[in-house]
Every structure is written in C-alpha cells, then in structure tokens.
Amino acid sequence: MQYVPFTPYRRVLTLPRVRPSMALMFFARLPMTMTGVTLTLYVVSNLGHGYGAAGIVGAASTLGMALGAPLLGRSIDRYGLRPVVGVCGVTSTAFWIAVPHLSYAVLVVCALPAGFLSVPAGSLARQILAALVPAEQRRAAYSLDTILVEASFMIGPAAGIAAITSLSATVTLSGIGAIFGVTALLIFLLNPPIRNEDELAPIGSVRPPLRSWLSGRLLATLLVAAGTLFCLVGTEVATLAALRANGDVGWTGLVIVVMCAASMAGGIVHGAVKRSLPQGVLMLLLAVLVLPVGLADQPWWLLMLVLIPTNLLCAPTLAATTETVSTMAPPAVRGEAMGLQDASTRLGLALGSPVVGFAIDHSSPAWGFFAAGAGGLVLAAFGLLWTRRRRPAAVAPALAAAVRARR
Incomplete structure (x- = not known):
C-alpha cells in the first residue's frame, strides 16, 4: 500500500476531543508568549528602568515557572486538573491585572510566586494528548502540538508589542490577565482528560516512588x-x-x-x-x-x-x-x-x-x-x-x- 505523508495527522485529528483540546491549549499558550516582551517594554518605558532590570523580572518569573512546574504536575496527578487550573488561573489573572499598579521592587518580589503558580499550559497540553492519542500515533500528535507552539510564538509577541505600543500599558497588561482568566476558565469547564480509561489507577493504589x-x-x-x-x-x-x-x-x-x-x-x-x-x-x-x-x-x-x-x-x-x-x-x-x-x-x-x-x-x-x-x-x-x-x-x-x- 502506498504511504500517504499526511495520513498520520488526519488520523490524529479525527480522534474524539483532539481538535477542540488542541485549539483550546493553543489559545491558552498565547498570553504566555506575550508576557516576555510586554513586561520588558513596561519596565523600560513605563517604570523607567533599564533592560537589565527588566531581565531580573523575567528571570524571577522564569525561575518561578521552573520550580513550580514539577510540583504543579504532581498536584495534577494527585488532585486532578480542575483544582490546579482554578488556583493558577486566579493567580495569573490577579497578577497581570495588578502589574500596572506595582512599583518595580514589588514587581520583582511578586514575579517569582506568580511564575510558580502560572497556568502550566505546555505540560497540560502534552498530558491531554497522551490521554487522547494512542501511543503509536503520538509522534504526529506531539509534532502538531509543537507546530502550534511555533505559531503561537509568531503571533503572541507581535500582538503584545502592537498592543502595548498602540494602547496603554494598563489596558495591555490587564488584557493579558483577562485572557489568562478566560482560557483557564474554559479549561476548567471542559475538563479534558489527563489519563485515558486504561491508565486510571485503582482506588487506594500507591503512587510509584520517584x-x-x-x-x-x-x-x-x-x-x-x-x-x-x-x-x-x-x-x-x-x-x-x-x-x-x-x-x-x-x-x-x-x-x-x-x-x-x-x-x-x-x-x-x-x-x-x-x-x-x-x-x-x-x-x-x-x-x-x-x-x-x-x-x-x-x-x-x-x-x-x-x-x-x-x-x-x-x-x-x-x-x-x-x-x-x-x-x-x-x-x-x-x-x-x-x-x-x-x-x-x-x-x-x-x-x-x-x-x-x-x-x-x-x-x-x-x-x-x-x-x-x-x-x-x-x-x-x-x-x-x-x-x-x-x-x-x-x-x-x-x-x-x-x-x-x-x-
């Protein structure tokens, strides 16, 4: 039988719940791609600090994400998707709406815990695909997911720069917070699976040791x-x-x-x-x-x-x-x-x-x-x-x- 190159993608996209889940996680990633450039421009242009100072804020946020990602993942394994997304969604929304009203020193202090509790859209997207897609089709699924990540990085930073240069910093940063809140709410309501039925552990089973x-x-x-x-x-x-x-x-x-x-x-x-x-x-x-x-x-x-x-x-x-x-x-x-x-x-x-x-x-x-x-x-x-x-x-x-x- 002749091999058709795009057949793996068609098979993945015809699986139940894959297309809406991938679309949702694409939009959930968009505000994250806007944060770096908008925060840098805000610190430099509105707060009057240099790029080094902006880099400190970015580094604090990145460090918070790095520290929080495994712990949030462990919490999702233990308590499910909704409690974690609910807490992280509220935190991210509140932080970004508050950013235009914070001094630089307070912003630096808040950046790390805000990063720690940011919505883990990337790891969630991969977990959802692992639950919805059979193992033999996951390479195509993860390739599609990575392509969507590239698309989000083509759109997000450009949109963020356009917004903060044409609108006020308050409107732009608060808008990013609102997008975080809306996408987190949609994830909470749709509650996509993070494990398929064959992977559900029996009640009372012991978690595998690290x-x-x-x-x-x-x-x-x-x-x-x-x-x-x-x-x-x-x-x-x-x-x-x-x-x-x-x-x-x-x-x-x-x-x-x-x-x-x-x-x-x-x-x-x-x-x-x-x-x-x-x-x-x-x-x-x-x-x-x-x-x-x-x-x-x-x-x-x-x-x-x-x-x-x-x-x-x-x-x-x-x-x-x-x-x-x-x-x-x-x-x-x-x-x-x-x-x-x-x-x-x-x-x-x-x-x-x-x-x-x-x-x-x-x-x-x-x-x-x-x-x-x-x-x-x-x-x-x-x-x-x-x-x-x-x-x-x-x-x-x-x-x-x-x-x-x-x-």
Whole structure:
C-alpha cells in the first residue's frame, strides 16, 4: 500500500476531543508568549528602568515557572486538573491585572510566586494528548502540538508589542490577565482528560516512588532538552545582536518569521514520516548546524538563509523530547514528568541568554552563535554519556527478569 505523508495527522485529528483540546491549549499558550516582551517594554518605558532590570523580572518569573512546574504536575496527578487550573488561573489573572499598579521592587518580589503558580499550559497540553492519542500515533500528535507552539510564538509577541505600543500599558497588561482568566476558565469547564480509561489507577493504589521511574535515561533526556533550549534561545540572542550590529534591525521580524516557519516545516516532516531520528541525534545536529552561522552573519538575507537548516530541526527535537518523556513516565506520574520537562527547558532558557550574551559582549555576535551551539553540545553530551554509562547497569535486571520468566 502506498504511504500517504499526511495520513498520520488526519488520523490524529479525527480522534474524539483532539481538535477542540488542541485549539483550546493553543489559545491558552498565547498570553504566555506575550508576557516576555510586554513586561520588558513596561519596565523600560513605563517604570523607567533599564533592560537589565527588566531581565531580573523575567528571570524571577522564569525561575518561578521552573520550580513550580514539577510540583504543579504532581498536584495534577494527585488532585486532578480542575483544582490546579482554578488556583493558577486566579493567580495569573490577579497578577497581570495588578502589574500596572506595582512599583518595580514589588514587581520583582511578586514575579517569582506568580511564575510558580502560572497556568502550566505546555505540560497540560502534552498530558491531554497522551490521554487522547494512542501511543503509536503520538509522534504526529506531539509534532502538531509543537507546530502550534511555533505559531503561537509568531503571533503572541507581535500582538503584545502592537498592543502595548498602540494602547496603554494598563489596558495591555490587564488584557493579558483577562485572557489568562478566560482560557483557564474554559479549561476548567471542559475538563479534558489527563489519563485515558486504561491508565486510571485503582482506588487506594500507591503512587510509584520517584526512584522507580526517574531513571538515568529520563534524566539524560531532560538534560538534552535543556541543551536544546540553551541552543535555541542563544541563537535568537545572537541573531538579534548580529542584525543590530550590522544595522539591519528592521529586518528582525522577517528573520524570526522565517526561523519559525522553518521549524514548523521540520515538525510537519517529523510527524509525517514512518521513522524519524531519536531526540539525541536531532539535538546534536541542531547544535552543530548553529556553530558556523557566525561566518555568514551579514547581510541580513544571508544570515536568514543559513539559519534555516538548524531551525528545521527545532520542532522535531522538541516533539521527540515529549514523545520520549511520555513513553518512559508511568501514567500515574505523567504530570510530574511533564513538569520536569518544563523545568529542564526553563533551565536551558535561563542559562542560554546570559551565557551567550556574555560571549557577545566580550567578542562579537559571530561568536555568540558558536557559544549557543557549543553550550547546547556540552549539555547534550552530558546527557548522552549518562545514557551510555547507565545502559549496561540496566541490562542485568532486565536479563534476570527474562530468565525468571522462562523458568
């Protein structure tokens, strides 16, 4: 039978509740993509502080999200979706409506707990897909989810900038809070499943202990995920620095749109093919392709073209990460595992910007691309070496179990 490339996507989208759930989680992610640029512009333009001060607020919020993601995931596993989404929705709404009325010092203090209790839209979307989609179709589902993430990052920041520059900061930031509240309310009312019927644990069953599922291979996967985000955010910082240094800032929007479009195209191919590359190989290719970009950082159109190959691997790497985590984590702790994935990506984001920024400040934007790729390779190498080191130890118990089964 002839293989039709987009058949996997059609099969996923015809599954019950998949399309409305994906649409809902797309809109739930949109306000999150607006927060970074709008908060930065508010601190710089309205509060009169520098970009460094704005970065402190952003770092506090990111740290809060990284700390909160695993704990929120664990709470979802234990208490269900509605209590967590209700608390987080109220908190996020209240924080963003209050932001225009806070001083800088109070804003810094509130950013961390607000980040801690932000609605975990990313990990929720992945949990919902794991519950609605059979294991053999999840690569296409996670690829679609990653494509929608790229689309949200194409729309959200641009919409946020347009709103805060044409409207008042109070209206824009309060509007973001209102969107958080509405999407959280919709998630609460629709209450999409986080486990399918076959995965529901019997009443009174014991939760799997952390050491039974947080294996060396899973930790390695999370480390590779951190390296991926380190590389991606570092590439963005270096791209902006190169465009600014060469007087091409006006082309920034087009370059970023092409980068996102390349990532979406890669994600479409990754989800459509019968077999794809594993997460570690995809990440290594992504990082290696970034290393030489600085050799062709001008004019802007050449930089845009040489960024396409590495961005083709962005969505596939992120989708492969989610697929690997969902496969290795037991259903009873999937929320916590997805939260750990979120925490690892936040760690990569938090490390990538300052490290690559430091490299650019002390050399040139060209070396920023090298730092982004090299840093991602270092983190990925640690993860892959950890996997190889742990693999022999995991073979013996499996072999012993097989021998016992034969007896």
